[in-house]
Amino acid sequence: MSNRLDGSVAALTPQLLHALQAFAAHPRILVALDFDGTLSPLVDHPQDARPLPESAQLVAQLGALPGVYTAVVSGRNLQSLAEVYPAPLPSIQIGSHGAERTLPDQLHTGWQSAALSDEQSALLAALTQGLARVAEKFDGVSLEYKPSATVLHVRRAAPEDQETALAQAQQELQDLDGVKLMLGKAVLEASVLHTDKGKALMWLREALDVQAVLFAGDDVTDENGFRVLQAEDISVKVGPGATAAVHRIDSPFDVPQLLQSLVSMRN
Ligand SMILES: O=P(O)(O)OC[C@H]1O[C@H](O[C@H]2O[C@H](CO)[C@@H](O)[C@H](O)[C@H]2O)[C@H](O)[C@@H](O)[C@@H]1O
Numbered sequence: 001m002s003n004r005l006d007g008s009v010a011a012l013t014p015q016l017l018h019a020l021q022a023f024a025a026h027p028r029i030l031v032a033l034d035f036d037g038t039l040s041p042l043v044d045h046p047q048d049a050r051p052l053p054e055s056a057q058l059v060a061q062l063g064a065l066p067g068v069y070t071a072v073v074s075g076r077n078l079q080s081l082a083e084v085y086p087a088p089l090p091s092i093q094i095g096s097h098g099a100e101r102t103l104p105d106q107l108h109t110g111w112q113s114a115a116l117s118d119e120q121s122a123l124l125a126a127l128t129q130g131l132a133r134v135a136e137k138f139d140g141v142s143l144e145y146k147p148s149a150t151v152l153h154v155r156r157a158a159p160e161d162q163e164t165a166l167a168q169a170q171q172e173l174q175d176l177d178g179v180k181l182m183l184g185k186a187v188l189e190a191s192v193l194h195t196d197k198g199k200a201l202m203w204l205r206e207a208l209d210v211q212a213v214l215f216a217g218d219d220v221t222d223e224n225g226f227r228v229l230q231a232e233d234i235s236v237k238v239g240p241g242a243t244a245a246v247h248r249i250d251s252p253f254d255v256p257q258l259l260q261s262l263v264s265m266r267n
Contacts, residue, residue, distance in 0.1 A: 011254035012261060016236070016247040020258075023234050024265035026211040028067045030204060031262065032094075032225075033059065033255070034197075034217030035074040035081060037185065038238045041252045044156050046076075046144060049084050052252060058259035060088050065266050069208050073197055075184065075221055077146040078102060092208075097182070097221060098200030099148050099193045109207040116148060120178075120192040124148065127179050127190045130172040134165055141165045149191035162186065184219045198224035214262075216255065 012020075023029060033039055039051040039059070051059075063070035071092035074081050078095035093102040101111050116124065128143070128150040135141045140156035152169045154162040169188050173179050182189040182196075197217070205213055215225045216236035226235040226244040235245035238252060249258060 011249050011257045013247065016234075016249075016258075017261065019234050019247065020214075020261055021265055023212050023214060023232075024262055026067075026232070028069075028208070028210045030069045030071060030208055030210045030213045031059075031062055031259075032071040032073045032201060032204065032213060032215045034215075034219065034222050034225075034238075035072055035076060035085070037218030038216050038222075038252055038255060039072070040084070042185065046080070046153070047084065051085055052256065054256035055252070055259060056086065058256055058263060059090055061263050062259060062266070063090055065263070068266060069210060071204060073098075073200060073204075073215065073217075073225065075182075075189065075197075075219070080144075080146075092204070094197070094200045094204070096146050096148060096193070096195075097189075097191070097197055098195035098203075099191070101200070101203075103207070107207065111207075116192065120148070123176065123178055123192045124150070127173055127176055127192070130176070131169055131188075131190060134169045134172055137168075138165045146191075148193045149189050151187050151189045153187050155186035182221050184221050189221075196224040197222060198228040201225050202228050216249075216258065218252075 036049055039055050040049040043049050059070050062068050070090040072090050073094040075097050076095055078093055078100045081095055091104045103109050131143055131150050131152045135143050138157050138161045142153045144151040144153060154165045166188050173190055180191045180194045212232045214234040216238055217225060218238035223244050229235045237243040237245035237248045
């Protein structure tokens with residue numbers, strides 16, 4: 001962050017602005033954004049999250065520009081994303097860390113969501129029971145259900161219970177073969193599908209045939225996305241913490257400046 005000559009605060013470093021110029025000059029680009037902690041500030045109850053109105057409006061503006069694809073790439077399942085994101089949602093939506101994908105029909109990507117096998121459904125039921133056993137022991141620990149995963153939320157638990165609940169949940173599931181565990185911000189997600197945002201971004205790059213990808217995210221699970229990006233791409237970590245991203249902004253409240261810069265450069 002730096003001060004501008006007029007006294008206002010610039011959220012974007014000169015290096016990021018320079019990279020955005022080069023990115024915006026490509027004929028076809030993908031702007032992919034994480035939801036919680038990036039488009040929306042983090043809140044105690046997942047159902048209360050909303051994108052900042054300026055961000056949502058700028059995403060819509062960007063998506064209407066020729067050669068620009070916009071996507072929300074979220075750990076949420078798509079139904080939950082639709083409930084918290086007022087229309088218009090970007091036409092490309094990646095949910096459940098890549099396990100769910102919605103794209104406009106005319107893109108002919110051939111993507112089809114596969115139903116869970118009987119074995120996967122049984123595993124999902126077993127891991128959900130395991131997480132429920134942990135959740136019931138702590139006030140403020142709750143579960144979120146996704147088509148292929150269950151999430152243990154500890155944000156509303158007493159600080160001293162949060163780490164304990166997360167550790168107990170990992171222990172509870174350790175003997176279940178085939179479960180993918182992902183630690184996020186005050187969450188542990190247990191999934192029966194082994195996908196991640198990196199795989200989803202690589203697939204999107206090819207399906208959309210874009211020359212460059214921008215991906216911004218705040219959480220540990222977004223690191224999978226940052227790691228697959230290449231020299232022509234832009235990775236932006238939102239907030240503090242170790243990261244593989246090349247650029248950083250301080251918070252979701254800086255995302256509008258990032259998007260506005262792209263809109264201006266692309267026009
Ligand atoms: O990939 P994202 O779009 O960032 O989704 C990641 C997880 O986000 C949600 O949890 C996070 O946000 C909640 C609301 O702000 C917060 O209470 C929680 O502590 C955060 O971890 C969502 O509920 C999860 O399903 C997503 O996987």
